[in-house]
Amino acid sequence: MVDFLNALVALSNFVLIPAIAYGSQLALGALGVTLIYGILRFSNFAHGDTMAFGAMITVLITWWMQSVGINLGPLPTALLALPFGILGCMALVLFTDRVVYKFYREQKAKPVILVIVSMGVMFIMNGLVRFIIGPGDQKFADGERFLISAREFKQLTGLREGLAIKTTQCLTVVVAIICVALLFWFLNKTRTGKSMRAYSDNEDLALLSGINPERVVMYTWLIVATLATVAGVLYGLDKTFKPFIYFQLLLPIFASAIVGGLGNPLGAIAGGFVIAFSEVTVTYAWKKVLKYLLPENLEPSSLVQLLSTDYKFAVSFVILLIVLLFKPTGLFKGKSV
Amino acid sequence: MSEPFLIGDTMTGGYGKGPDILHDCTIAVNPGEIAVIVGPNGAGKSTAMKAVFGMLDVRSGSVRLDGEDITKLSPQARVVKGMGFVPQTNNIFTSMTVEENLEMGAFIRTDDFSDTLEQVYHLFPILKDKRYQAAGELSGGQRQQVAVGRALMTQPKVLMLDEPTAGVSPIVMDELFDRIIEVSRTGLPILMVEQNAKQALEIADKGYVLVQGANAYTGTGKELLADPEVRKSFLGG
């Protein structure tokens, strides 16, 4: 029994909890990507850098707050700074939309043109963030790091295996759930939300229903800015803030959005978890877990690892491919242009 | 003759920077009236409807609603002024439910529209049965009913329909025309493009024949039906 608990705890600690937290981080990013795809109909390459920008503003404000002694006790101060980050990010994306995307929307440019345009925007935001805060790692997390640390858990339960739950992991999961719920409620129940869905479904007809397309676009960007900043800050709190990593996040985020079904918020969540779990589980070495579960004479001598971690990205992409082969537009029937 | 309720007056215009498609085309409709536009394919019927609704540039001429010049207004603004339009194609939100489609019709309304919803359901009972179904899963005729219902939800002062009966079976077509008559008899002006021209002209108070973007014949429905030239060239004999 104790052995079973130990195995369970080990599995949770090294597979389940990290994968859930990482999955939520991806999901939050993928929500933004999927929303833009669903409503504005292009894959936004600048999303990673939008996340970096929002997070950067938050970091700067957090530093200021820390320097004047404002804090949230056990929670990270960054949560207080978050609204300002969101506002800053909103200003940036609205400005970008005005001077860049609007033109192509009016031209009814093909999605692939918008994709390349968003790459241009990505380069510019990329430079902007680095000008302001530099390319390096920035530390801004504070407050209580753990809800429960591995050591405390061991003392508490007397088990051999520890279980660590970080505040930020917990925050990420909670926020991701709240965001999805809110987004769902917003899109399906509110008037504005419905008008956004209508616009994404049939732009011309939306016009004929008296929906102002520019407002829809504006709301979309506002929500995207919020999601991006929240995702960026939570990621930064949990791991680290470093502009280049936000760019690198783009790939798994896109993978999540697509495997879940583009344009579908639920899909983004599901996709995030598929990617996260496939990265973490397939290369996991089961030795430790099996050691607890199997009788002594059957204990494995090798690591019981399907594939080495060298291949973790390859594996997550293989799983993505398999999903797509069976569900060609993602788990939740996404859109396709 | 007094000024009609809605008139697209000597409109000339085309798509984007392209050539003119409409040439001094005039169409008008009055309350309680059904006006039908017929003509060969590519004559500019849909274009004329879109011009009246502000979806393309009118280079000369004007559009007036209830005496007011609305030539420069955006389509959304015209919706607010009380115009309802059902386009020829892509006229429903396929991924939304029937009820949401109707709600989108009432988007500009701030008052309680549950009454109107009931009226629409009363008019098209089949929609009430399918209210929670995605509109994209409906059959052709039902889709057209959703499209018309959506336009009615605005409580428009004038209703414009572009080929509402294309591809629907005879029984549904009759049903639709019945509804259109019903609606029109409540005093709502209806402007309609039809290829099922014989049936349409039978219920029309006024008919326009458009050829190459210009008015070719104008008259009451009966007159046009009776005109052998019109019958031969545009109504299939």
Place this chain on the structure above:
Amino acid sequence: MIVVEDVHKHFGGFHAVDGASLEIAEGTITGLIGPNGAGKTTLFNVIAGVLPPTSGKVTMAGEDITGLPPHTLFHKGLLRTFQIAHEFSSMTCRENLMMVPGAQSGEALWNTWFGRKRIADEERALKAKADEVLEFLTIEHLADHKAGQVSGGQKKLLELGRTMMVDAKIVFLDEVGAGVNRTLLMTIGDTIMRLNKERGYTFVVIEHDMDFIGKICGPVICMAEGKVLAEGSLAEIKANEQVIEAYLGTGLKNKEKLEQA
């Protein structure tokens, strides 16, 4: 010519075609009618290989063609047009026709580099043929127009024209009439009858316009709810109670209101 035996096509739990059996005789123009959602287009798609049937069998001249892909059926002489015109919008009308014939040597990459003479000869012949068809359809003035920019009815003519570029055996026409001007539709009808007589094409025509059906069709089949409801001449069909109830209706009820006003 074509025999459809107990074909079923299910989408999830929905039975779009639910045990349809019918036979198309060679050399006829057969009308296929039925209420919206009866499964007519779906049945076409099953016969033409666009959708695999859930069960059932389709044979053509005795040969089992169930589930063969569309391009294979094309080469067997089975052609179809689409309910919504499927033109190649960025190509000219002439190109729309010239692309049709199979077995063009210029479709092999190798020849595009090393068989240029042969291609040039073939192209000349093809162009002549395409122009002939365009003239036949009275749209020769549109030869160099982009197909995406001609009007709805002209696109429908183009659909029909494509079937004339090769020697088809059987042609399936899906609602050639929807949105097409009635006068033009009658011209299309004449064309269909000419092709039927002069070239021996067999036609199956889906249409909601009874005048048109009456003008060109011999046998008429009425489908409803995925099954064949009635078969016979148009007159027989028109007299069928079930068909009237499900499909034809009894005319306008609000006529009186009209008169009152």
Place this chain on the structure above:
Amino acid sequence: MSEMMKNTALFALVAALILITGFYQSWNSAIFILNMGLISAVMAIGVNLQWGFAGLFNVGIMGFVALGGLAVVLIAEVPTPGAWTSGGVGVIMALILGAMTIVAATVLNKMIQPGRSRTLIMLAILIGGFFLFRAVFDPAVSGIEKINPAAQGNIGGLGLPVLLAWPAGGLLAAGAAWLIGKTALGLRSDYLAIATLGIAEIIIAVMKNEDWLARGVKNVIGLPRPLPNEIDLQNDPGFVESAASLGLDPVTASTLYVKLGYSVLFTVVLLVLLWMAQMALKSPWGRMMRAIRDNEVAARAMGKDVTKRHLQIFVLGSAICGVAGAMMTTLDGQLTPGTYQPLRFTFLIWVMVIVGGSGNNFGAVLGAMLIWFLWVQVEPMGLFFMELITSGMADDSDLKKHLIDSAAHMRLLTMGVILLLVLRFSPRGLIPEK
């Protein structure tokens, strides 16, 4: 005709940019930019074939380019002594075993009726095959990797002339593309994109981690070249003499000589491919491809085997990218799998194609040359802008110091600005499809 004029002017502009580089920086820089531009143009033709002609959204260019690079090592490297006896045979055996497992699984999958028993049999075959494969593969690999790991530890190449590696790179990429196409081409638009992106990442992962193949992240350097060494030329009295007669010093003369040699080789490849692509585009084949891109369903109904054609053009386009990859690795003289990054090898190529004008071969070539030029030259441009901006500021101001320090990031920023400007003034690309 004015369109012709405009296009000529655009090409002249790019030529002028390169000439200006020659006059104001150095001819070595200019010709190197030209060479890389030519390679990029070949890649762009490959991508344009897939996207512009057939509407296939391939975002796995990087993988095919890398495979082309791998071919250079496998063809031109000298064989590693003892590698074949100590493991090479085993590796080949293992690969054959692996392939057989998959073939067996696919065949059985077709033969047996669906159901639980099929699932079990399939699983048994796949898992059994996997372990069998590992049992043969692992010892063979460690055998090879043991041979002088610091400098070799890989299977080596065939020692053939390096120019042969170019077509071989194309073939290798084509083979991979065929496999990928067979499985993934059923996917549409962005779903195909992410699938190809993933496959490219998988290819790179294999190249990074399978040291026995081409040393993985330990890199292979000093690959054979098709042209003489500059040093050898500098030591060749005949060459020095003829350089002197042209008024050039030996170093400049030798470096220019070699670079121009590459230019000639690359230009030949580019022209041949461009001619082939143009001929194909203007033929019935091109018409068929455009029809398929315009409307797949209708093309199918008109007797065109869309699946087969998609596969054909996917393989062709990828093969061209493979050739370009081989050319690039030859020019670099080394294979470094760690340097394959999607931004550089996939998305930049896409930028080239779209900016140039997709669907138009000349557009793709123009876009490639222009964007590559900018990619390299925005760095000094960015610095220049930055100095301009800060010139008014006090020398010791913190802001100025900060900005000058960040000048490196002007590179991508400038790239972004130029990209947006170009697309603003010609949203369909510089030479759009007619």
Place this chain on the structure above:
Amino acid sequence: GGHAKEVKLGIIFGFTGPIESLTPPMAAAAEMAMKEVTDSGLLLDAATVTPIRADSTCIDSGAATSAAERLITSDGINGLVGGDCSGVTGAILSNVALPNGMLMISPSATSPALSTAEDNGLFFRTAPSDARQGVVMTEILMEQGVKEVALTYTNNDYGKGLADSFQQAFEAAGGTITITAAHEDGKADYSAEVGALAAAGGEKLVIAGYVDQGGSGVMRAALDSGAFDTFHFPDGMYGAKLENDFGDEIDGSTGQLPGTDSPGADTIKAMGEANGFDGTSSFVSESYDAAALIMLAMQAANSKDPADYKGKVMDVANAPGEKIYPGELAKALQILKDGGEIDYVGATAVELIGGGESAGNYRQYEIKDGKITTVQFR
């Protein structure tokens, strides 16, 4: 070689791209050395040394070669500090430096393959060879009685080379490596790696990576999940970040980096502080030394032409001669001017061996109360 009032040195690092966060202080350190020399007024005929930066992007050989081409054939530099990542360094070396006879000293390219590259005596590096470090690391761990470790390395030539050499040495000495898992730099998440490492277990986790890159990420995840709480750090993991970001969380961890019991490293740290950059960041000391060596060799050869001074690099770097530490470049220049000999020790105890590689002494340290504390020198 002619004398002129200006000496131009190129600095080619990846200012954008994966290691963009490492390169600014590296460049700053190299420029600091140049400024030190310029200010001394002692190089050649009181020449000023002008640095010219160029972006190697770390990953794009084409762009890097172009940039180097521009530095050498257009800007006319007299020596090149760089490149950084081994891939682009190899490309620059064989395609530009070698044909143009340009000397380059790389502070960070550690690939063993570069040792055998054809270089005409033009290529040097101040980063130490991996082979020796593996042995030193083994000695340190064995002395602590650590017999079983898990190993993770950054998946590039540096990490892989170091991991190989360490594995060989450690297993030869009777130790066990429970697992060898690669990690990629700049990725978003390292749970998978840590999961596998934890399952394999071991007394310590050896991280052959970079402290400013994935190395920190792995360490953070390992600490947070309680998988490991002591580590061993090779040179790439040394940096102020260990103290700033981890501190006493990693008490008991050990590491080594090239260095003698000289004040070199501390001097660089102080000099960095004065100049506004982090002197302990990876490869900063190596960059300073690379720039210094080029200038000292010029002085020794009394020429700024690489063909003349390439032979002097070894001379100034190695004994015999007066030992030279960072900040003492003026003194060194004077000695050389007077015809004396120097042994440049610099910040990293540079000792060049055949093939232009650095073979060095190592400083062994331990984290105590959140501070890096030197234990001994080897």
